[in-house]
Amino acid sequence: MTDPDRPGATPTHRTPLPPPRTGGRYRIAVVCLGNICRSPIGQVVLTEHVDRAGLSDRVEVVSAGTGGWHVGHPMDRRAATVLTAHGYDASQHRATQFEATWFDEHDLVLAMDGSNHADLTDVAPGGDVSRLRMFRDFDPRADDGDRDVPDPYFGDEDGFGSVLATVERTAAALVAALEAELGRG
Template sequence: MTRLPAPRSADGPYRIALVCLGNICRSPMADVVLSERVDEAGLAGRVEVSSSGTGGWHVGNPMDRRAAATLTAAGYDPTAHRAHQFDPADLRGLDLVLAMDAQNLADVTSGADDDRVRLFRDFDPVDPGGEVPDPYYGGDAGFEEVLAMVERTAATIVAQLSDELRDQQR
């Protein structure tokens, strides 16, 4: 199974960025779910989660209404999200960057090999290494499929974070 990269520094929180194309569907859904799971695991303050898109078309906008509705129906609060564009300079301060698909991965790394940049679903216990499909041009079922992938993958990530951060305290 894929393991999280070690923190870049023992000081400060473990920083995770989730990246998709426009930062209005997949990565903000993952951000909301992963952030809530981090809080539930008692890791708030020790782990920071953010999301962004490789494109800048939606900067400052809330997430797609269908993504927000899917999250709301599942008991999450999507209201704080505003789209942000990924800046390659952000890599310096991040411990882990999780791209939603292979194109997002290529856009983030620009061909450089960096073990901190992975596919989000490298941590998926059902289909490791798969892509999170973009539900933007589809119907509600696509957003529900993305949420299911995000929830199970977030659970695996948080379990590893709990182990990693517990080991750091020893």
């Protein structure tokens, strides 16, 4: 599949959504390293897009980190600032650590980068990663060498704005895939 907005774009790595596990809500977990920057931005933005699409009664979005250093902490102030500046509510987030049982509890697990993907693969029960995808697998601008959402933690505020732009674009495409899978709200 190519990005129709980019002439000459290379095929993306987008794959179909895993089917829902049950008749309940479709559960999505967005995962990064510490759950204070990228994955909470992903959770907040994706939740807002789900709400706008009228899917909030059928889709739930959570986030977590592969590491436990920040468990219980709010998101990084720079992540909260960029979200707030763009009209999102960043006030409710508290960092959580991903646990292997989440694979059985979620329909889709989205890794923010290759390192997170490898960490999640390592803890997948029985090695079953059929519900694991890269977040940018749904980004119409992702290509073979560009599937990571860059970690802005050690950079300046501009990195958080760039992450937000990537997440917003990807969330819109992901919600379109959810609408196709689950039907419109």
